[in-house]
Amino acid sequence: MSLKASELKVGDTYEEEVCRNLSRTQIVQYAGTSGDYNPLHSDEIFTTQIAGYPSVFAHGMLSMGMTGRMLTNYVGDGRLKSYGVRFTSQVFPGATLTAKATITDIREEDGEQIAAIEVSTQDADGVVVIKGQATARLD
Amino acid sequence: MAAEKFPVEAGHIMMFARSIGDANEIYYDEDYAKTTEPGGTVAPPTFVQASAQFDPNYFLRPKIGEEWFGSASGPTGITKREGGSGGGGGGGGLHAEQHYVYHRQVMAGDVLKATTKPGKSWEKEGRRGGKLKFSESVTEYHDQKGELVVTATSVGVQTEKPATS
Numbered sequence: 001m002s003l004k005a006s007e008l009k010v011g012d013t014y015e016e017e018v019c020r021n022l023s024r025t026q027i028v029q030y031a032g033t034s035g036d037y038n039p040l041h042s043d044e045i046f047t048t049q050i051a052g053y054p055s056v057f058a059h060g061m062l063s064m065g066m067t068g069r070m071l072t073n074y075v076g077d078g079r080l081k082s083y084g085v086r087f088t089s090q091v092f093p094g095a096t097l098t099a100k101a102t103i104t105d106i107r108e109e110d111g112e113q114i115a116a117i118e119v120s121t122q123d124a125d126g127v128v129v130i131k132g133q134a135t136a137r138l139d
Numbered sequence: 140m141a142a143e144k145f146p147v148e149a150g151h152i153m154m155f156a157r158s159i160g161d162a163n164e165i166y167y168d169e170d171y172a173k174t175t176e177p178g179g180t181v182a183p184p185t186f187v188q189a190s191a192q193f194d195p196n197y198f199l200r201p202k203i204g205e206e207w208f209g210s211a212s213g214p215t216g217i218t219k220r221e222g223g224s225g226g227g228g229g230g231g232g233l234h235a236e237q238h239y240v241y242h243r244q245v246m247a248g249d250v251l252k253a254t255t256k257p258g259k260s261w262e263k264e265g266r267r268g269g270k271l272k273f274s275e276s277v278t279e280y281h282d283q284k285g286e287l288v289v290t291a292t293s294v295g296v297q298t299e300k301p302a303t304s
Contacts, residue, residue: 002176018160026158026160029157029158030158032154032158033151033154033155033157033158033189034155034158034188034189034192035189035191035192035194035199035200036188036191036199036200037199037200037201037209038199039207039208039210042209043209043210045210045214046209046210046214046215049210049214050210050214050215060233060234060237061185061188061234061237062158062159064185064237065155065158065159065161065183065184065185065188066160068159068183068185069159069160069161069183071184072161072163072183073163076176077163077165077175077176077177077181078175078176078177078181078244080184080239080241081240082238082239082240082241083184083185083238083239083241084236084237084238084239085236085237085238086235086236087233087234087235087236087237
């Protein structure tokens, strides 16, 4: 599954719900696979009493990873040339996130058809938690 | 994130895919993966972050025999020293940006070497007051043949106050 330059146009969008009611356990699961055991993501006592946050919160990289899943589902496996984001808001347990891709440009680069994609992920209240961009190789 | 040897393993990719809620069969079934365009188990786009597992000095992993700053019998496991400011280190740093450039796709079976060098740094006034100090680090992942596979640029921010948004 991959995208064809001939069937794609600027302004096309694709979106996916990438998590629903995010659990603390999924955050722990991500800590285990990524190796980032910062207690801010799993240790409620440390995070509220020492660091001064209202609750543990997700790794930015978990939100980026979930958003990346939307991208690979859209553009196909092994098609990304670049992917970058800014973490614009923290994601707390209970979050439901929707990730959206918008095609901003289709161009030829070194003999390949490339799509430039704007990426945005927001929570159920419409707060944007990730803003970014990606490029992907098209057929 | 520096790692002399970051072996990219199919089992690790499967567990990583689970943790980001990605049900794509390519990460779970090697036989299926062989039939796809990448021709094998490809890593999810943010997988190289897991090279932290292979960085012997990664500071956000508890080290055997050392105090850990997360809670234990008290709210932090760091023993308060006389005259010191107490524990709780590591609470002020957050991840602000992450960028990847894929020179080729990372595949199970690759053995990558990660080398990190500092990038730019800058300061900004926060929305709620207090200075924000940004600093960039650039990690290059090279394969067995010495070819560049991924360039990862990470931007961290140190906040004077907890950065709740």
